[in-house]
Amino acid sequence: DAGITQSPRYKITETGRQVTLMCHQTWSHSYMFWYRQDLGHGLRLIYYSAAADITDKGEVPDGYVVSRSKTENFPLTLESATRSQTSVYFCASSESDRVVEKLFFGSGTQLSVL
Amino acid sequence: LAKTTQPISMDSYEGQEVNITCSHNNIATNDYITWYQQFPSQGPRFIIQGYKTKVTNEVASLFIPADRKSSTLSLPRVSLSDTAVYYCLVPSSDMLTFGGGTRLMVKP
Numbered sequence: 001d002a003g004i005t006q007s008p009r010y011k012i013t014e015t016g017r018q019v020t021l022m023c024h025q026t027w028s029h030s031y032m033f034w035y036r037q038d039l040g041h042g043l044r045l046i047y048y049s050a051a052a053d054i055t056d057k058g059e060v061p062d063g064y065v066v067s068r069s070k071t072e073n074f075p076l077t078l079e080s081a082t083r084s085q086t087s088v089y090f091c092a093s094s095e096s097d098r099v100v101e102k103l104f105f106g107s108g109t110q111l112s113v114l
Numbered sequence: 115l116a117k118t119t120q121p122i123s124m125d126s127y128e129g130q131e132v133n134i135t136c137s138h139n140n141i142a143t144n145d146y147i148t149w150y151q152q153f154p155s156q157g158p159r160f161i162i163q164g165y166k167t168k169v170t171n172e173v174a175s176l177f178i179p180a181d182r183k184s185s186t187l188s189l190p191r192v193s194l195s196d197t198a199v200y201y202c203l204v205p206s207s208d209m210l211t212f213g214g215g216t217r218l219m220v221k222p
Binding site: 033048105 | 148150201211
């Protein structure tokens with residue numbers, strides 16, 4: 001089905017391990033984003049990408065790495081997970097070539113770091 | 115940066131009209147204002163977007179005054195299923211930064 005999909009839906013890991021969260025969109029949208037949402041709080045931007053091979057930091061990039069070798073994929077890697085990275089992670093894409101337009105969100109990945 | 119400010123929470127009853135106001139004093143000339151709705155355990159979804167005056171769709175209306183430093187999302191005749199968090203989004207430089215949102219509770 002067309003859309004934006006995230007995997008896994010749930011992930012439990014341990015402190016210090018590397019974790020990669022996947023995001024795939026089928027619309028060929030230029031812009032893609034990663035947000036985190038802590039319990040009871042709003043969304044904070046981690047990283048975003050304007051196109052393949054172009055990425056930039058958001059509000060809270062420390063401890064995360066992204067790549068965008070293909071337009072449709074935008075994986076997020078926690079190089080050495082910490083308990084403070086326990087959160088729900090949402091990937092989004094924008095239908096416009098300009099940032100500012102409508103965002104489409106995935107269903108999220110709930111990550112627990114023990 | 116175009117920071118936004120919204121009330122943290124609001125309560126309403128079924129059938130009432132709900133108005134949620136967002137202030138964005140530093141909005142840029144080219145910025146659009148977009149509102150999203152988020153249910154628990156789901157990603158936000160687009161509700162409405164506008165630039166000035168009034169925009170209406172099948173879900174809501176958006177009122178934007180001439181100075182564009184605020185906007186008001188209007189939900190007509192809310193139902194229990196409208197209980198959600200509502201976010202006002204204004205572009206900040208080249209990023210899309212969400213504020214804390216407004217938690218709307220609709221009661222029977």
